[in-house]
Amino acid sequence: MQFIEANGARIPAIGLGTWELRGRTCARIVEQALKLGYRHIDTAQVYDNEREVGDGVRAAGVKRDEVFLTTKVWTNHFAPNDLERSAKESLVRLRQPHVDLLLLHWPNPHVPLAETLGALAHAKRLGLTRHIGVSNFTVALIEEAVKACPEPLACDQVEYHPYLDQAKVRAACAQEGMAVVAYSPVAKGKIKNDETLLRIGRTHRKTPAQVCLRWLVQQNVSAIPRTSRIERLSENINIFDFALSGEEMEQIFELASPKGRLTDFGFAPKWG
Ligand code: 1BO
Numbered sequence: 451m452q453f454i455e456a457n458g459a460r461i462p463a464i465g466l467g468t469w470e471l472r473g474r475t476c477a478r479i480v481e482q483a484l485k486l487g488y489r490h491i492d493t494a495q496v497y498d499n500e501r502e503v504g505d506g507v508r509a510a511g512v513k514r515d516e517v518f519l520t521t522k523v524w525t526n527h528f529a530p531n532d533l534e535r536s537a538k539e540s541l542v543r544l545r546q547p548h549v550d551l552l553l554l555h556w557p558n559p560h561v562p563l564a565e566t567l568g569a570l571a572h573a574k575r576l577g578l579t580r581h582i583g584v585s586n587f588t589v590a591l592i593e594e595a596v597k598a599c600p601e602p603l604a605c606d607q608v609e610y611h612p613y614l615d616q617a618k619v620r621a622a623c624a625q626e627g628m629a630v631v632a633y634s635p636v637a638k639g640k641i642k643n644d645e646t647l648l649r650i651g652r653t654h655r656k657t658p659a660q661v662c663l664r665w666l667v668q669q670n671v672s673a674i675p676r677t678s679r680i681e682r683l684s685e686n687i688n689i690f691d692f693a694l695s696g697e698e699m700e701q702i703f704e705l706a707s708p709k710g711r712l713t714d715f716g717f718a719p720k721w722g
Pocket residue numbers: 469494496633713
């Protein structure tokens with residue numbers, strides 16, 4: 451497994467995303483992922499599956515300090531006291547003494563960012579999490595957050611796949627020593643019949659999804675594909691035995707389109 455180093459954090463390059471995974475399916479897939487060699491699991495308070503993620507982690511029998519576990523605080527808990535309480539409740543559901551990374555799930559313009567970041571840093575100092583970071587932050591918000599946060603931020607977790615240009619976010623994170631963690635890294639399956647990815651995949655005997663994930667990892671981005679299918683777990687982690695050429699990387703960058711974003715909500719920030 452390759453790792454992404456970011457402001458003191460060492461984030462496994464491939465992780466398992468669990469958005470929309472629920473109940474026993476979620477627990478089973480987390481357990482299987484860890485048994486197959488995954489060492490990075492991503493959940494969130496709002497996914498309503500922290501309990502099952504915790505069950506899966508324990509059932510896998512992997513040493514806790516070998517697993518990089520992320521959860522996120524939902525935006526209605528950004529007032530300082532709420533944030534600490536919410537983080538502690540996540541730990542109770544996960545049945546863990548701490549997580550490795552605690553993120554602000556989306557920006558919330560209704561609570562001053564400096565106050566929320568102060569509370570996030572406090573959660574780190576209390577030992578509730580080893581590292582802190584943000585998710586769905588634009589370049590302007592990353593810059594504001596870095597200035598306001600009393601502790602280093604390890605990452606910005608954002609939607610990222612070949613159809614969405616994230617060059618500006620990548621550059622801002624690199625400037626601040628932060629990692630980019632990519633959710634929806636295979637564009638919710640939309641890449642599976644992509645001619646460019648199929649052609650590049652044929653050269654390396656890899657699937658379009660594997661080409662996508664390799665393309666992200668070669669940019670020093672950590673990717674957290676979600677799946678509920680065991681066979682996909684193996685496919686998604688089997689990307690460390692080939693390399694894309696510079697030309698292939700460029701051909702994949704050219705797939706980006708202004709309409710490439712797949713996850714947007716009324717409460718989302720104005721994307722730069
Ligand atoms: C509402 C959840 C978005 C991805 O984490």
